[in-house]
Amino acid sequence: MLKIEPNKNLTRLTTLQIGAPAEFFAVIKSREDLDEAIVWAKKNKKTIWILGGGSNVLISKKIVGLVLKNEIRGMAIKKEGATTAIVEAKSGESWIRFVNFTVEHNLSGLENLFLIYGTVGAAPVQNIGAYGVELKDVFYSLTAIDLKTGCERIFKPADCRFGYRDSIFKNKLKGRYFIYSVAVKLSKKPSLKLDYGSLREKLAEQGIKKPSLKDVVAAIAEIRNSKLPNPGTLPNAGSFFKNIETSLAIYKKLLKKYPGLPFWPVSAARVKIPAGWLIENAGFKGKKFGSVGMHDKQALILVNYGGASAKQAGALVKKVKAAVKKKFGLDLEEEVNII
Ligand SMILES: Cc1cc2nc3c(=O)[nH]c(=O)nc-3n(C[C@H](O)[C@H](O)[C@H](O)COP(=O)(O)OP(=O)(O)OC[C@H]3O[C@@H](n4cnc5c(N)ncnc54)[C@H](O)[C@@H]3O)c2cc1C
Structure with a gap:
């Protein structure tokens, strides 16, 4: 039988280690558990919210309803x-x-x-x-x-x-x-995508001309481990904001003011600008505000230095968005789900 816990704190179930209680909570390990939870929620007039690994959420307030932690594997x-x-x-x-x-x-x-x-x-x-x-x-x-x-x-x-x-x-x-x-x-045959700059550079640095599937996995692991903070030691939710898609015309205007502004083409008339560059150049890279900050190697990642609250994280998100808007006239959009 499904164990439903009232008032469960979700902080430790998110990689950002920021949370709030769930009104009701259950871990589901099978299709039967899920069916039982759906019946329970219907009977008790509760909405269901799903939690996976908690690596793409900022839980900022109590979740009213039934939170299901998904552990259905295979x-x-x-x-x-x-x-x-x-x-x-x-x-x-x-x-x-x-x-x-x-x-x-x-x-x-x-x-x-x-x-x-x-x-x-x-x-x-x-x-x-x-x-x-x-x-x-x-x-x-x-x-x-x-x-x-x-x-x-x-x-x-x-x-x-x-x-x-x-x-x-x-x-x-x-x-x-x-x-x-x-x-x-x-x-079944390797159809490797090696165009991405840092991946190409890493393989070249290792002297690998014809990479195997396992070479690519090893190179990706090396790049990620050198650039991204491990949530186990420095809680975070990965890239906090999305890269910004805009018109080529706006990009060209900005380029005049900020030479070196990077971009990726999206189509003949549209480009994507890396949000990390914008945040770094708005002065937030490695900056701490109490228990929260933007990471010192990748300005796109909001980190919790220990015991941060959702309020502190929310205030930093606001500050970063306002600074990027003021300096570049561009609107950052959150990639992380704010609940
Ligand atoms: C260090 C770090 C690096 C990262 N790098 C990347 C990256 O390179 N690229 C990238 O895209 N992301 C990246 N992420 C973000 C994250 O890992 C992904 O978004 C991941 O898919 C989230 O999985 P989760 O199970 O933790 O989702 P959760 O955070 O638990 O949930 C995310 C959302 O999905 C919903 N959801 C979860 N499971 C289900 C389900 N079974 N059915 C319906 N809805 C569901 C939740 O309700 C919530 O709205 C990174 C995160 C970290 C911490």
Whole structure:
């Protein structure tokens, strides 16, 4: 029988180590647990909110309703063709273990997404991405459970409306579905994406001309470990803000004032500007404000130096947004879900 705890503090269940209580809380380890939770929530007129690894949330106030901590695990190769394989994982599986599993089976497609924290089920919510690859590039389908009716629905790529750190699960269907399992279509022959600057440089530095799948994973691990703070020692939620997409015309105007302003082309008329550069050049890199600050190696990451409150984090978020707006006229948007 499902154990439902009242008034559970969620702080320790987030990588930022900032939290508040959940009115009700339960850990779910199976489909039966989930079904039981849905029945309980209906009977008690409570809404359900899902927590995975807590690596993309800032919980700023008490969550009214039932919080489900997803620990439904398992993964398997579902189907194999001559050149591709469909691999599926349950949503409470660790994303890092999932990528490891695919690499161990010599399947290519997820290697650039190695070492991203959290669960498989959260990956489609924000279409996780890193080093030139996004989940959508290999996404095959997902199975989701309607939290109101308990009915199952299959989502194919077009149904998910994937965008940059975005999907239908952050917008129209926010809070409606529990993502139960995710399937990806991977290649049996290495189809490596090595265009991303720092990845190319790392492989060159190591003298690797023809990298294997395992070389790419090792290079990604080295880059990430050297640049990103480990939440186990310095609590954080990864990039706090999204990079900013704007028109080429606005970019050119800014470039005149700020020579060296980096960008990536998005289309003939649009570019993306790295939010980390903007925050650094607004003077926040390595700056501390009491128990919170922006990281000294990557200004995009808000860190908790110990015992920070949601209020302190919120105040810093406001300060950073206002400074970037004032200096560059651009609006930062949070990548982290503020609850
Ligand atoms: C050091 C660090 C580095 C990171 N680097 C990257 C990176 O390179 N690229 C990147 O994209 N992200 C990165 N992240 C962010 C984070 O790892 C991802 O967003 C991850 O997918 C979040 O998974 P989670 O299980 O922790 O989600 P949570 O934080 O628990 O939840 C995030 C959101 O998804 C919802 N959700 C979770 N599970 C489900 C489900 N089963 N069904 C429906 N909704 C669900 C939650 O309700 C919440 O709204 C990084 C984070 C850290 C701490």
